Amino acid sequence: MTTAAVLQAVILSLTVAALYAAVAAGLTLTVGVTRIINFAHGEFVMLGAFLTYGLHTRWGVSPWLGMAASGVALGLLSALVYRLFLARVLKQDEHNQLLATLGLSILLLNIAVILWSPDPRVMQAPALLPPLRLGPVTVPGNNVAVALVGLLLFLAMLWIKNHTRYGTQMRFASDDPELALHAGINVDRVFELSFVIGGAAAGVSGGLVALVLYVQPSVGVDLVIRAFAIIALGGLGNIPGALMGAAILALVEGLVSTFVPQGGSWGFGVAFLLLLLVLIVRPSGLFGKQVQA
Amino acid sequence: MSGLRIEGCTVAFGGLRAIDNVTLAIPEGTITALIGPNGSGKSTFVNMVSGQIPPAAGRILLGGGAITGLRPDRIVHRGLARTYQVPKVPKELTIEEVISVPLRYARSDRPLPPGVRSAADLARYCGLRPAGGTRCGQLSVSDLRRLEIARALACRPDVLLLDESMAGLSLEDTEQVIALVREIHAAGVTVLVIEHVMRIIATLCRHAIVLNQGRLLAEGEPQRVLTDPDVREAYLGKGFTL
């Protein structure tokens, strides 16, 4: 085992980490604001992946454009889902909220299976960016693109949350919805907006998925489990923590799949064990502040 | 010594000290008032004593034994019960079912109030009408408060913490709850009343404790405490009603 091989594994993992972080950041934005645990977030990512893939293979649309289109499409779908469905569920207790988004996730997953079959497929796209040479390691152009866009997306979430008027309203509405109502904030609209932004981020992340992972209906579940593991690592609602969590998860996974025999099939196992370990050692997340369980 | 003793307790959220090195005693057999302006740490105090938020430092003694750091349900077993100001109760349960939970799970080796044998008795004792299987989803605020008191009494406590049980009630309801608290006290329960309305405290309590910004501000007879210049200042402009 050469140093170059280790280095290669580490760097490729870090590009995937950017994708994980983008998925987790979108999720943590909606969970942090609406307190609705949107289990279907992964399926939104999956739909974005299929859209980008379909646009490219059917009509040769550049994945750059595909990503943007996925973002817009999933943002719109999120608005629809919020109005038709989530706004009603918000009135019910937390138990039913969780069940409802689980139902949505199962529904979307199986619609995808019916439309496109469960088989994995690979998007044959020319590299979006030139490959990057770092010493002995060559990073493929699409991985560079994923790392860049993923990080950008992640930073965008961070910026929206901390530096915009909506972000302030979101934090206010999430801390104390009743007080926010009295202060003249349209809580329902703020919730919807955060949901739409999260959905749009999921759509763009889906475009990234199409660049570096298999496009298949189950990819949403794969990613959402990892996203929750990352949120657990980083602490709920803690966006920078999510970045660290993503890096740790992707690194461990990448190293295991490169250097452990049959390691590729251990993906979930790694995420699960990491999650359990964190929950045992530090229930509030590695970088989270102490929260009431 | 019996009753409730708090020794040097601190609760901090991040940098904010919601309870800051508080030492005080609630003597056995009294009705004591805990007062203070909004955000003075009263709710945190109740959460701390009942075990929901354990103190970062200090000791809490109940009947002479330490209960610091115990789980909330263990503290109930040691003889301390509390009410919630805005209780969120399962709406599908009936009044009797809610009261039956502590009757079954809290300690059973102490007497219930005189003449009370069942959950339904306890509901009536607190002024509720349990007949017809009324579900909690249909209760008014004042009935929810009574239900909370009944639920706490079903824990068979030595010390009972009432978290603003009378806030927002009508005059008539308030009078009834005051009479109920007197009756509970007469049956041998030490009561700590967390209240806003000074008139209630003046009629109900012999002893008052004032918290401000997480610290003990004053302690003593209600009349004397309420005329204390420090207390006056803490309350100024905060809707001080006497």
Place this chain on the structure above:
Amino acid sequence: MNAAGMNILVLRLGFYVAVAAPFVAVALAEHAFLVQVAIGIAVSAILALAWDILSRTGQVSLGHAAFFGMGGYGSALLTPVLGPVLGWIAGLLLCGAVAVLLGAVTLRLRRLYFTIATLSFSLSIQVFILVTPDLTGGSTGIMPPVLAGGSPPHQLLFITGCLVAAAAVSDVFLGSRFRPAFFMIRNNPHLAAASGVPVTRLKILAFAVSGMVAGLAGACYAGLYGYVIPDDVFTTNWNVLPLAVTILGGMDTTLGPVVGAVALRLLEEVARHFVGGVGYQVVYGAVIILFIVGMPAGLVGFARGLLRRRKATERPDGAKARLAS
């Protein structure tokens, strides 16, 4: 036992007889297709009861396939060593023990983490089977002793017995000892703790019992054909099915999962007709969403609500009649 207690007992037994009767009738009729359908429904109902027992404490499991599979594998692998009775008991105890361990770590936390932990646990255990071929047969699967000599009607009778046992367990947790405490834990764990309820311990208890009942369903299923591969019992289908069955039939009831298993089976047949073998689970998702939004109490809860409302409107009339006379 007093008269009221006797009455309740008789009612209960009558209820179990009523639940078992259609299954027994199908078994006696020996209609090959219906027997297979009834077996599938009974297994689904047992698994759904298991899921619902846990759900009453507010914990949503998305990993009951793990317990279903462990029950199947455990009983199958332990029966040759310990004999059928002890082998099954040991298999179910294994499920209970794993639930206790997993619960001890995850049940103290926000319910979200529990759901994620159960889901990733069920996916991980599949991997565990694949990488331990010496212990578990790996991807080639195992050959459990076949149930009831391989006669489907007899198998159905046996599984119906298991269903009644699961219903009885479910009823224990709907009794006065657990129901109010469980609902309080689900709705407001702080209030439950302030009422002296050992919250985490009861959640772990519910999880352990739930895991064992799910293991029973899996043991029944694994014994049907004498041959099981990991994909049969650890598949996500068994993670999702109990949610759909229970929500459709009615959460927090014993009858709900049974009714839901029948109704979902019907819907599934319809869906398979239209979309084929893959993707029929679209029905599960649709059922969950539609019922949570439109009829959260499920079929049984809705029917009960109607009955209660009718009684309530009848009562004032009765009172008036009495006054008039």
